[in-house]
Structures are given as structure tokens and as C-alpha cells.
Amino acid sequence: MEARARGAASLAVEDLTAGYGGVRALNSVTITASGASITAVLGANGAGKTTLLRAISGMVRPRSGRILLDGADQAGRSPEDMARAGIAHVPEGQGVIAELTVEENLRLGTMSWPGMARRRSDRTAALAEAYERFGVLADRRRKLAATLSGGERQMLVIARALIARPRVLLLDEPSLGLAPKIMAQVMDMVVRLSRESGITVVLVEQNARAALAIADHGVVLNLGRVVAAADANTLAADVALRHHYLGF
Ligand SMILES: Nc1ncnc2c1ncn2[C@@H]1O[C@H](COP(=O)(O)OP(=O)(O)OP(=O)(O)O)[C@@H](O)[C@H]1O
Numbered sequence: 024m025e026a027r028a029r030g031a032a033s034l035a036v037e038d039l040t041a042g043y044g045g046v047r048a049l050n051s052v053t054i055t056a057s058g059a060s061i062t063a064v065l066g067a068n069g070a071g072k073t074t075l076l077r078a079i080s081g082m083v084r085p086r087s088g089r090i091l092l093d094g095a096d097q098a099g100r101s102p103e104d105m106a107r108a109g110i111a112h113v114p115e116g117q118g119v120i121a122e123l124t125v126e127e128n129l130r131l132g133t134m135s136w137p138g139m140a141r142r143r144s145d146r147t148a149a150l151a152e153a154y155e156r157f158g159v160l161a162d163r164r165r166k167l168a169a170t171l172s173g174g175e176r177q178m179l180v181i182a183r184a185l186i187a188r189p190r191v192l193l194l195d196e197p198s199l200g201l202a203p204k205i206m207a208q209v210m211d212m213v214v215r216l217s218r219e220s221g222i223t224v225v226l227v228e229q230n231a232r233a234a235l236a237i238a239d240h241g242v243v244l245n246l247g248r249v250v251a252a253a254d255a256n257t258l259a260a261d262v263a264l265r266h267h268y269l270g271f
């Protein structure tokens with residue numbers, strides 16, 4: 024595939040305020056994530072976690088603040104621009120197309136490429152890379168996505184997002200609804216994406232314990248504000264924080 028900048032990313036959200044109509048979902052939120060790392064974004068229902076990811080990927084327009092990618096402010100740019108800049112967003116809820124095969128779902132991932140990179144050989148290489156990374160998908164490539172288990176579907180949506188070769192991967196509750204064993208497999212995959220592929224992962228999770236177990240850093244949101252930001256071990260050891268905001 025066409026050579027693209029694949030170096031380590033540096034993401035800095037500064038003083039971000041965003042919302043929906045009269046609802047202010049994020050209030051002066053600052054987070055940073057860079058290089059081969061996992062940053063967990065935690066907090067109760069309605070804390071603003073999804074809105075933060077939507078703002079970073081251009082789906083929600085910030086009212087104020089900055090979204091710096093490698094030092095350049097991207098706030099207010101379109102989702103297409105953000106994708107082109109190297110940010111991939113996997114929304115909550117396993118959005119595979121059940122009536123299509125695994126491979127057809129993966130091919131959809133190539134649609135987001137800028138025109139230059141849509142050569143057949145590039146697509147073939149990207150699919151091969153996805154199958155190498157996700158053996159379970161290789162085995163099922165001709166099967167309808169409808170026949171996949173919840174964990175396999177989650178692997179498929181992540182694999183589809185990776186087809187665009189992002190440097191920043193935003194994951195919204197990838198463990199939601201999965202059995203503990205399957206959830207552990209998804210978490211292992213997330214670790215490999217950061218450690219082995221150098222992707223900067225921002226991981227939104229309700230399951231704070233599981234997320235902090237694999238994350239390098241964590242940010243806790245409450246009612247749209249950052250109430251704690253520290254390395255993952257520090258957050259996991261903070262009994263009061265766990266009790267008040269993290270539910271474990
Ligand atoms: N499309 C929308 N229109 C209006 N308000 C919204 C919309 N989406 C979210 N909100 C509100 O914005 C706030 C933050 O919601 P958000 O979805 O970002 O929270 P969350 O932390 O992802 O919650 P959850 O854990 O339930 O997914 C909430 O008060 C929510 O009701």
C-alpha cells in the first residue's frame with residue numbers, strides 16, 4: 024500500500040467544551056495520549072465519554088477548545104478529515120453489517136481511504152494484514168457477519184477500523200455485552216495494537232477495572248468534567264476514586 028506517515032501520534036485535547044443543543048456534555052476537558060499507549064477514559068453513564076470520542080473524530084463539533092494532532096489543531100474538522108489525519112473511531116455497539124460476509128465488511132473499511140490509495144493491490148494487502156492480525160476472521164471470511172459471536176463481531180469492527188491504518192484508535196466500550204473470557208481476548212488485542220503496532224489507543228470503558236488493568240494512563244470524567252487523570256496504577260489504587268466514580 025501507498026506509503027503514509029505511520030510514526031507515533033501525539034493527541035492533545037485542550038479545554039474542550041462540547042454538547043448537544045442545550046446540553047453541555049463536556050466542560051473544559053483536557054486529555055493527552057501519545058505514542059504506543061492506551062489511555063482509558065472512565066466514568067459513569069452520561070459522564071461524557073462517548074461525546075469526547077465523537078468530538079475527537081469530528082462527529083461532534085466542539086464549542087471551544089483545541090484538538091491537537093501532532094501539534095496541529097483539528098477542532099471543527101469533518102469526520103472524513105479526521106479519518107484522513109489518522110484517527111479511527113469504533114463507536115459503541117458492534118456496527119457490523121450482518122447481511123454481508125466478514126470480508127465484505129472488511130472491504131467497507133477501504134472505502135474511507137483517500138482516492139489515491141484505493142488500488143486493488145492495496146486493498147488486498149490491507150485485507151491480508153487484517154487476517155494475519157485476526158486469525159478468527161480469516162477462518163470465517165466467507166461467513167455472514169450475522170453468524171459471528173459477539174466477540175468476533177467486536178474483532179471485525181476493530182479490524183475494519185484498522186484497514187484505514189490509523190495512528191490513533193478511539194474505542195467506545197469494546198467489551199460491552201461480552202462474556203468475561205471473550206472480553207479478555209478483546210483487551211489482549213487492544214494491548215497488542217498499542218505495543219506491537221504502535222497505535223495510540225483511547226479506550227472508553229464502563230468496566231474500569233478491566234480497562235485500568237491494560238491501560239497506561241486513565242482519565243475519569245464526571246458530568247462532563249475531568250475529575251482525575253493519572254497513570255493507570257495510581258487510579259486503580261485510589262480507593263476513594265474507585266468508590267465514587269469507578270464502581271469497583
Ligand atoms: N445525541 C444527543 N442529544 C442530546 N444529548 C445527548 C446526546 N448524546 C448524549 N447526550 C447527553 O450528553 C451527556 C453525555 O453523554 P455521553 O453519551 O457522552 O456519555 P457517556 O459517558 O458515553 O455515557 P454511557 O456510559 O451511558 O455511554 C449526557 O447527559 C447525555 O444525556
Ligand SMILES: [Mg+2]
Nearest residue numbers: 072073074115
Ligand atoms: Mg457512551
